[in-house]
Amino acid sequence: MAIKKFAVACYDDEEVLFPAVKKVRNSGYKLHDVYTPFPVHGLDGALGLKETDLHVAGFIYGIAGTCTAVGFMSWIFMSDWPVNFGGKPHFSLPAFIPITFELTVLFAAVGMVLTFCYLNQIMPGVKKHVFHPRQSDDLFVVALEINEQVSEQEVTDFLKSTGAVETSIQIAESEWWYGRFDKDEPYQQYKTVNG
């Protein structure tokens, strides 16, 4: 729970967005996030986002799946309930391979999806502040984190100069919360400086 103050700029074209993001990063303002209606290629590079370690997590989940499958099947067929299948040895590794493979994929896939949701803080029912209703429609929204020492007029002028079609100053929750948008958003104040 953290109520913070944001300067929000909306752009109507990704051609404008890229130079704007570059200017914002060079300006020294703290970039909160950029919201786009569709995945924009190269934006992660422009934002300077680091490669995630999601694939390392995936590798670990996969190995966990492999160990689970081999261990469980070995236990079943060797000690818990040994059955003679056509004279084959109880520990028949080739027969275990398909199931081991499937469990490896299953563990890696499910684990990575859950980790992805955790990293992005998305789950059914989890809400985050929406800076502009059209950020999932046709506007590219850049949110800067500011504080009381930053002049609202100055940051608005700066954002206008980068080509923003609409700017606003918002005081809102920066983290997620559980509940509904209309009733449960803890605190929200929205104002536009200079129209």
Add this chain to the structure above:
Amino acid sequence: MNDRFEIPARLRNTSLGLIAVGVLVLIIGGVTKLGGDHYEQTRFWLVLLQTSVFFLLMAVASIFIQAAASLAQGGWIVAYKRIPEAIGANVWVFGLIAGIILMCVAFVFSVDGHNPIYHWVHPEGDKLLEGKSAFLNPAMFAGFTIVTIALWSFFGHKFRALSIAQESAPKNSTKIYWNMVKWSAGFLLVYALTQMSTTPWMWIMSIDAHWYSTMFSWYTFSSAFVSGMSVILLFVVYLKNQGNLEIVNKEHVHDLGKFMFAFSIFWTYTWFAQYMLIWYSNIPEETTYFKMRQQGPYSMIWYSVFIINFIMPILILMARPSKRNYFTVSFMALVIIFGHWLDFYIMTMPGPLGSHWTLGWYELGILAGFAGLMMFTVSRTLTKASLVPNNHPLLKEAILHQS
């Protein structure tokens, strides 16, 4: 831009040296082995058959990747397009050599009136082989081999000719581009009917003529394809180190590395699928094939092939930084090519030689000779045209490629 390639003296000397080693080993092998007992004679021909077919299929994989990329309108391959083209344009060299060796093995080689490698040449008295003789007979073999190699050589030559013609076409003309798409569709049909189905049956699987597997062609294809991508990668990295191919960067190498990684796993999938079904059903006439390889005299090679072709690529090439490191990918390319050569070794040797196998100067010398031939012919073809396809419609996309 430095888009012209001139063969450095070092490359010329190395490749000619390797060819000389190969020829020398071939002559010494011919003198010592052809006069020996029938195992020695069989080994002489079998190693030639294994290595020449391996190099031919590996070179044809270059034509396949061009056709596949062209049909899928893949742009990234355009950055180093000249390399698969040059390998494809030299398919006729490897085809000619493999064709001569295959003909010699089928028609010239004979010990006491029977053929130790292709038993089906004389099927008399063997019910199984007589039953298969509608497909496995000398006339079919000769005709099929000639037609296949001729078609492959033609397409390899045609793809390069089309690409060179694009250079002198009017600016922004896409006529040749679409023409190439049509020829690619034709090649995929030919490839599906040869490499992906019948050719490995004819040339390799028929060495163990009593045994058959419906996975075999896919398995051979995956072997040839992953080694073919490794060869392309080695040329890309070599030219890059020579200061050519400035438009190729880590993104392209990364994607080639992904191909090597993915198809190493695909190879394991086919390798294991073929093995497991036979292991599971446990029918004696099918399991003899793996009895010899997995538990018999070849078990050491069998398990090394698995380690080299699966464990090493999956562990080393899995991480993103290793696919973007020129040293790691080149090293893995060499390992993969050697591993799949060993895989072809284990496809061919056990049937005729049984426990009388060796892996010594003769086998490695022939491998060196073919490697030298590949280096020499391909680099000579590369000098003949600009390394950058300047007029290709997808060139910009290829330069901006992000993996």
